[in-house]
Amino acid sequence: MQTLVQNQQNQQVGGAPRDKRGEFLKGCPPVFSHATDPLEADDWLCAVEKQLNIAQCDDQQKVLYALGQLQGEAQDWWESFEYGCPANALPVTWQEFRENFRSYHIPEGLIELKQEEFRALKQGSMFVAEYHDKFAQLSRYAPNEVADDADKQRHFLKGLYDGLQLQLMSNTYPNFQTLVNHAIVIDNKHKEMEAKKRRLQGLASGSNTRPRTNPQ
Known part of the structure; x- marks a missing residue:
């Protein structure tokens, strides 16, 4: 010093x-x-x-x-x-x-562990935005595996849940960010539809269990 x-x-x-x-x-x-x-x-x-x-x-x-x-x-x-x-x-x-x-x-040992974590990364219960953040963090440890835009898209798609992955694979995207944007929009719509379905099921269940009054 x-x-x-x-x-x-x-x-x-x-x-x-x-x-x-x-x-x-x-x-x-x-x-x-x-x-x-x-x-x-x-x-x-x-x-x-x-x-x-x-x-x-x-x-x-x-x-x-x-x-x-x-x-x-x-x-x-x-x-x-x-x-x-x-x-x-x-x-x-x-x-x-x-x-x-x-x-x-x-250290190299930790780098290898992070690389394996990146390869095994799945969306699971995460929102796409959360999955994207995790993907961006871990991909820094495997730069050779996301060397170009096509590699990033392929790895990103592989980790999405099956329904979303299948829907996105039917199109091609000019760049990685476009793919991410489409995934966020579609995922949010899926979750809105699921939430609406649960509310309707809850209402139907509530109406079926409402006690009946005997006619006089």
């Missing part, structure tokens, strides 16, 4: 500070300590990198400012990593930081 700070100070020109930390912090980048779900670690890295790019930080600033957002176990990880680096090693680049962060906080 001290080496990174020194390098940052050496980048000042004519005594005028070039620190962009204030601009970086304006975007309210999240802090990171520990994640039981690797998605959380990946989301943190993506969110921080987005703010670093918005602030137009250079490579060393990216590492320095990202380190400032680490706490707890994540801070311990970095200190252990830094301790293992040779004393005369070059400053850690942003690419090296990303690779080592992901290697430690997003």
Whole structure:
């Protein structure tokens, strides 16, 4: 950390500070300590990198400012990593930081489990919008399986319940989002019809059980 700070100070020109930390912090980048779900670690890295790019930080600033957002176990990880680096090693680049962060906080074993969860994903009792959100989350762990739009459509269709899947398969869609939009509309209509059917059945059941009065 001290080496990174020194390098940052050496980048000042004519005594005028070039620190962009204030601009970086304006975007309210999240802090990171520990994640039981690797998605959380990946989301943190993506969110921080987005703010670093918005602030137009250079490579060393990216590492320095990202380190400032680490706490707890994540801070311990970095200190252990830094301790293992040779004393005369070059400053850690942003690419090296990303690779080592992901290697430690997003281990391959968990990635494989998430990939299997994606392949087995079914809509079940979820609304299509909920299923789509889950699909989008898990597909990040299997990018090769959704490399193009046709692959995304095929995997998405496979996880829908049979009736909806069959209805959607009778058409072709220009892109994945169009398929999702049609699935949401049709699924909502199905649920409206089912709710109406249950109400009518309830009314019919109630009328059949109404006590009769004997004629005088």
